[in-house]
Amino acid sequence: MYKSSKRSFPVYDSLRQAIIEQALKPGVKLPEDSIGETFGVSRTLVRNALVRLDAEGLVDIQPNRGASVAEPTIEEAYDIFDMRQCLEREVMHRLCQMEPGPIIKALKAHLAEEDKVLGKDGTRSIRLAGEFHILLAELTGSQILANYVNEIVSRCSLILARFAQAHSAECGVEEHAEIIEAIARGDAEHAITRMHGHLRGVQDRALLNPEDEREENVAAILSRYRGPGG
Amino acid sequence: MYKSSKRSFPVYDSLRQAIIEQALKPGVKLPEDSIGETFGVSRTLVRNALVRLDAEGLVDIQPNRGASVAEPTIEEAYDIFDMRQCLEREVMHRLCQMEPGPIIKALKAHLAEEDKVLGKDGTRSIRLAGEFHILLAELTGSQILANYVNEIVSRCSLILARFAQAHSAECGVEEHAEIIEAIARGDAEHAITRMHGHLRGVQDRALLNPEDEREENVAAILSRYRGPGG
DNA sequence: GATTCTAATATTGCATACAATTCATGTATT
């Protein structure tokens, strides 16, 4: 999917991951120079990555003023969560019409993974929780639906970074289990209801508290995200 | 929304419009040099536009081989139409829960416009038909839903360019009128049913015939799309 | 005549240079 430049992808991917995992907090400036130095590429490639992230809503580019991590408003947050409800409802609907065998197998494998790291590795836990929803979408077999869900889950992570207090909005593993169970029974109505409740819970926990936190050196954060090839 | 470069926007927009209106047909090469000359900008800005269009699925960039108008497969076509059904169902659902007054007014104004050019200006007719769906989405007040619909309507146009025989897949104005009427009554079920049938009709007419047609000079086509500022 | 190889051409990938704009700092004025 990301075909514009092989060498710009690591920049894009690292920035994206750092934003999703809330290491780069909303509002943090993303200067082309320093990011380029971090990854050993020129501003050209950094800019490509930033433009892409801007299109995805994770980064905000302002003319002549550069890029920074997007700061979704509370209105945008509600808008995005509503859209997420719509998309994930569609995912549930489709999955419940499919042969459950391989789906359930894949989901249970993922759930086991989630269970394994629960309480041990917070960051990985959050990442796996998000990936559960992406996996659901991918299992529908719809490329475009999976893309949309992937994108919107990222944006929800950003919203959590902005509005939720730390860890208050993690996905519950038991709730995931319940959703799997409904899909296994092919019970679309229940699956949709449970997913709805699940997402509603995340949203409610998220959209209550104001933000906090301070800045940190961008290069330092990114160096933790730079892959071995960088 | 397109903040990465003011001067690259016209390139992006013209290419996009040309693709949507099927002047640039699927598979046509889009060389950076010649496009840049057409618009009087450097390859840098052309590339920005192409990358963006690639992200939106209208253009296909292959490493070291450049960009060309995307050629969606028949499988992707079905996937995209299914997604469109999902999104526009959501639009109907939301509109029917809102105060109908201003919505109906805006829709009727648009319909009058569609009616006026019917049979006179084919290109404009097609454009207006697409914009009807975008207008519906915008009237929901959801930024992200409107964006998604906008994007997917574009991709459907591309699909029509690839698979439908000319003009076989235009939206019917009467069908639009019926949808408006259902919204006016706040009858979500009917509105959804009608929209579904409407889109189904477009899809069925589209996904039957193979492609045809031949190439034409890219610069010549684009010069027709270049705005007065170019 | 078809096919492979090779040289020439064209195109893309990326870095860099320079201009334009914004931002930061310090000075002058009130």
Place this chain on the structure above:
DNA sequence: AATACATGAATTGTATGCAATATTAGAATC
């Protein structure tokens, strides 16, 4: 002290140059 202004530093916007890759054309071989 606060504001306005001016100057220099930093950052972005864009074009261009060079290397790398792909494409084309032509010659040579079968």
